[in-house]
Amino acid sequence: MAYYQSKPVAGRHFLQIPGPTNVPDRVLRAMDNPTMDHRGPDFGRFGQQLLEKVRAVFRTEGPVVIYPASGTGAWEAALANTLSPGDRVLMCETGWFAHLWQEMADRLGLKAQLLPTDWRRGADVAAIEAALREDKDHGIKAVCVVHNETSTGCTSRIEEVRRAIDAAGHPALLLVDTISSLGSIDYRHDEWGVDVTVAGSQKGLMLPPGLSFNAVSQKALRAAESARLPRSFWDWRPMLAANATGYFPYTPATNLLYGLDAAVDMLLEEGLDEVFARHDRFAEATRRAVRAWGLEIQCEEPRHYSSSLTAVRLPEGHSANALRATILERFNMSLGNGLGRLNDRVFRIGHLGDFGPLSLVGTLGGVEMGLAAAGVPHKPGGVQAAMAYLNGNA
Amino acid sequence: MAYYQSKPVAGRHFLQIPGPTNVPDRVLRAMDNPTMDHRGPDFGRFGQQLLEKVRAVFRTEGPVVIYPASGTGAWEAALANTLSPGDRVLMCETGWFAHLWQEMADRLGLKAQLLPTDWRRGADVAAIEAALREDKDHGIKAVCVVHNETSTGCTSRIEEVRRAIDAAGHPALLLVDTISSLGSIDYRHDEWGVDVTVAGSQKGLMLPPGLSFNAVSQKALRAAESARLPRSFWDWRPMLAANATGYFPYTPATNLLYGLDAAVDMLLEEGLDEVFARHDRFAEATRRAVRAWGLEIQCEEPRHYSSSLTAVRLPEGHSANALRATILERFNMSLGNGLGRLNDRVFRIGHLGDFGPLSLVGTLGGVEMGLAAAGVPHKPGGVQAAMAYLNGNA
Amino acid sequence: MAYYQSKPVAGRHFLQIPGPTNVPDRVLRAMDNPTMDHRGPDFGRFGQQLLEKVRAVFRTEGPVVIYPASGTGAWEAALANTLSPGDRVLMCETGWFAHLWQEMADRLGLKAQLLPTDWRRGADVAAIEAALREDKDHGIKAVCVVHNETSTGCTSRIEEVRRAIDAAGHPALLLVDTISSLGSIDYRHDEWGVDVTVAGSQKGLMLPPGLSFNAVSQKALRAAESARLPRSFWDWRPMLAANATGYFPYTPATNLLYGLDAAVDMLLEEGLDEVFARHDRFAEATRRAVRAWGLEIQCEEPRHYSSSLTAVRLPEGHSANALRATILERFNMSLGNGLGRLNDRVFRIGHLGDFGPLSLVGTLGGVEMGLAAAGVPHKPGGVQAAMAYLNGNA
């Protein structure tokens, strides 16, 4: 039973939106400890080891800034720390969240050049390269890509974007949103030469929302020296200065940091590679279920399949929102809605975070029973197909 | 991840033994409050409303004694309060727990007369009636029946036992163990004329183990006046005296009482009849899965099917314990082992407590995948069959 | 024992910095519930009642914006929503936090006109009025005042500031920081004609840090229409649009909202007036202790005494930081350090939030024993004086 639930329902809620994800008890219990003095000596020790430890999750040896703010704030931080009013940024409109990021750039006084997609695949790397080659005078200051587009279930290939930028010989910064991929899908801040990685707490990191992150390259730090967008709360400089001794320039979200400490331990104990393999496996099982039902996966490009969520298209004339309402009502499971142009056209299954094979089977069972209950044309057998796959690979 | 887990495993553990059951967060959070003064005025108010409220779950208007002890203690309490050294008791050996109760009776100096079964059905009501009719001088002082035999998944018909005792015109007390049925399977202490109902916290009541109960009839209270088994900790009399004002004669398990308060609220908010219907539905879905797999249900008598657990027999030559080990290792689910003569022959699926349809699908999925992984001959399709049933009835 | 504590110490930590404060168990337990779908129907219902309920704490009937961010962010939001680059703001430099707010204004491209104080009293209302009267062409767009200066323990009289603005006939907005006063010291957003009230979760609201607030007047909303500081994360407009149905434009800090819901209930159950009276009483008891010790209170103006904290000056030649270290080491209590020019000169006793008379006695006892242990010249009897006062008034 959730904190505020309108009617009594037996059994644990299945929170299968693509984030926030099901927070493991170990993280909730860590968060549930008394708040400590964020200026005291114990905090400094705690902060230092945490700031050090969290780098592993980004696969970086550089600094990771932690904001007491949700993921949208970390987007703003990435822009505000590196850019100046009127700067041009190249953005790949891979879906709703890429679109929102572009809206934010506009509001902050940047000029976004948009590379559209049909919302059924990741970023168009060739188009990025072409746009950069065309930008002879290097007016483009940053390339912004959403690693995993939460609205479509398409993952962009960041290493290819990196190569495209390099191939074009362009000095633009590479800013990447990993809000729904970090801790779920293989990601390498240093190796892929990302300048700012934007992340949030409530997805693969298995925390409630309320923390967000910027992993920052040396190049980004240099850019921050000359960037002129006004910034204060988001400013990396006082943050990094205070972080050096384990502290924060203003009050951090202490209890969420406790949770982060526990969550990073869990990821590292399982091993990042095993975490990614687990997500890959569950994603493939989910796609097999979708195909068995005879439904269409929103992502059309197999190389861009997301391992953290799957967006499923409904047959024409059927309402994804009605389906989700039926599933919530009957089976106590929340699924993600379609966003923007996909509203009512797709539903999204989150299969990320603290999630095991039986939770996945339950999740897919809820979808399969929901399709029948809501009268959506489909073939049964999705769960069966997923189990066959899981069992051969579990 | 459990409190003490030997290796990191992602996702919530499926605790599908037939108790202890998955404790809902609302109950855990209630238990997690500071312990209060068990002699202070707030405790008296708390105790009174709780002792009143808990009666509804037993469907009694008489007193319910709450022990700070696990269920085995409540068995002992039922015997020690009502019987005298050397007293004869009639016991139906419906399975392992009935057997343990009989062992306890022996240890306490009672003389148990055993009515055997083949552990594949509930109590033999005709045999009870016959034994009582034969007992012309009323040497039998109590009839002891396990309502739901947790080792076999067979539920005895207590209302029929009542009628058998009445038909025989026998004055014996009726003592019933509802440890794995209370709060899961329809049970009526008053209406069925039960004298002592024995219950525990860790099954349908959705609490951790550590509390147990005796619901007590007026006839049992009278028997307690002359019973001569030595008793102190278990003695109803000081307990009922203190309970009158909401207190306990010795320190109660305060934090478990907080949990009980929350758990009873949850049961009553859902409604007992809906709780029972939910368990019936999940049990039938489980049996359909078992049949689809081509496996055999331990309970042979449909009228005695248990709604809180299903014991499943393995084909000859296959080890239920090996299957359970595989399922635990691969799918992070605990299932019940076979007890006594059923060791390694059956495994038991608990489908009781705070449990919803998707948890059930996940549970059955774990069994189905486990059967394949462990090489147990079976047909796939069990989950499918369960979902078809659930969906028609959910 | 705190989450991360370098050495084992028996007994509960006394977190007597002037915030974050001791979070009550009821709030921690609320926060410890599973995260829910922030787009689902239950969230809308939850959000609406919470957004409505929280207004009472600000004593406003207008909107209260809740950010998933710490208090510093709410400062930035107040400026960014109402002002344009180059705008002049009048700021009263009452202490360290007022100073930080001014630094922020500078960073955001505003022009702060500073009215200094000696950090031993609240805002100089006459100086505000004079400055406004001088500003014939109304170049000053906002007057920024810290209600309760956490660095000095001086509370400014906001109702007098209001009257000064009115007396000057000046159209400037009134922005007030109540981070360490809200829920502790009488405050009236509507009655005092405040345009933006800035607040945080971790002080009188008894939550961990991570939420912050803007209560917003109609005049401020109008100013937001024409304000030109770039803003996106902090923008009130999409926030208020989403709040109308109980939702948020980006992921809210759900679990902290659970805590807020519990905390507001606690404040309203106790009654705001009683909450304020309790804080007044504890503050007076603390000052009596300080005087009995023969030490000097940082605030020199009795009309400006803070009810949420007391800053205490050390005799020349004695280190406040050494004293605090001794108290932390020996007595497991955290006190606030001196900030800015007061570093090592004062220590600060937080007596706000979920705090009762015996916690206060323990707190003052820790200070009194610490003074002796650290060799700070003082007279004993502070606790005695506080108890005498408390007892006459409790």
Added chain:
Amino acid sequence: MAYYQSKPVAGRHFLQIPGPTNVPDRVLRAMDNPTMDHRGPDFGRFGQQLLEKVRAVFRTEGPVVIYPASGTGAWEAALANTLSPGDRVLMCETGWFAHLWQEMADRLGLKAQLLPTDWRRGADVAAIEAALREDKDHGIKAVCVVHNETSTGCTSRIEEVRRAIDAAGHPALLLVDTISSLGSIDYRHDEWGVDVTVAGSQKGLMLPPGLSFNAVSQKALRAAESARLPRSFWDWRPMLAANATGYFPYTPATNLLYGLDAAVDMLLEEGLDEVFARHDRFAEATRRAVRAWGLEIQCEEPRHYSSSLTAVRLPEGHSANALRATILERFNMSLGNGLGRLNDRVFRIGHLGDFGPLSLVGTLGGVEMGLAAAGVPHKPGGVQAAMAYLNGNA
């Protein structure tokens, strides 16, 4: 705010009864983890290390039996495992709990020989020796002593009792109740030759009530072979057999075991000797406060002063219960009531468990203010005296 509190009160409740004690957050959070399968492999590992680790607290290398029951049950277990109907036991009536133990012995069919005291000192060792010397035919089978009499605050010298038994050359078993001393007052099961140590979870072990203990000597185990009191739930033999592999013969109170694991870690991290020294220090500080108030300590024999609680006598004509009610109402602190013949004559201050110096100052402050508020004649200055002592020794 407690789980069930009749009116809202700010600040943490001071639970200063001599048990249950204030449960530390670390223990509550451990208990708040999901219940695990008590028959699964992880439980066996958990159980073995816990059963091993807990021995250190009793200072024994022999077995410690853990019951899912409160302390009164462990008394019954000590008697039922070692004695036979009609056996004589020598009991020292040091106060209310010794009296209750004797009542229990009577109810179980034992013959208790009582050595009275005036309830103002510990056990009369000379009288024990005399009684044993007189018992030429060794009819006395056990000597039962309460180590720390919770009703009077008098601690018996168990090592002297041991010497007395040895001096008398008597083979009686030595059974000792350490319910309110274990983990608070120096105690040595092996060194002092105790045969059964009875303990509970809710005092020095810092847990909620619901677990209890028997530490058992080899001599006691031999006695158990021939003892004939009926026993089943309390029987050591199946318990020890199951414990050998980390399991329990019936369902253990799993979540309380999690708490025990955390609590024992806390005690061992602090170090038992430091734990005892801390309790000694706080007890002496409390007695100095009592003397400063001009009140009388119930314990008249300094060698028997209890380090876990202090019982304080009220002047003739004043009601201890009225005083406690005033303190609860005004200061949100629970104190222990007078028991049996001491009802309304004494109040008891618990200063044991997870308790630090500032909690002690707050506790004593609550008593001092309460004495004034309730009109009990006394001199102020108790807190002052305690602080002076603590500070010199902290």
